[in-house]
Amino acid sequence: MMTLEEAQHQVDCWIKKYGVRYFSELTNMAVLTEEVGELARVMSRKYGDQSFKEGEKDNIEDEIADVLWVLLCIANQTGVNVTEAFARNLEKKTQRDNTRHINNPKLQDHGEE
Template sequence: MSTPIYNTNQIQKRVDDYISQFKEGYFSPLSLMARLTEEVGELAREVNHYHGEKPKKATEEERTVEEELGDIIFVLSCFANSLDLDLSEAFEISMNKIEIRDKNRWTPKNK
């Protein structure tokens, strides 16, 4: 079984198709912010377990960094959809800013 490849528009549509099945719809932006914060905390915990100094307890559920990143993508998509924002456009704005602001900040690799 191959891994599906999605672009951000497909991700946002799949999330919207899922959320649209329910009367409750999207959470409020403040609730989504809280949920995103929770998911980032879970990612931090996993990174600390696998790459830091804090091993998992024997009683802790097995999770992966990949799973936690997926949860963050889901919540980010919910956030963007609820505010009618396009993640591709948001990413483009961010990359343009970073590429201009930081173009001389780092040491280039030799080509």
């Protein structure tokens, strides 16, 4: 298993060894949008109403990894420690939403009527 910190470091090492340099932050934001779109296409075909076109495949794992890769690139470029940021974000959500979703009638099991 790899931690987020290790993944962030692996991306940085790969970029420095094989990638020449990071794309600009704005280019990586555009690449992230592209990768999220590719994930959305697979999701809409696998879980939505669309079907796979000839030649398309269910590569959801690869598309999720592509999104994570670019996010880690952006984190590296902007000096964000993803492990620390995620821990802070989880704590924020826990404090803010600790009863919100539990008390949301829209999330209750609809089969109990």
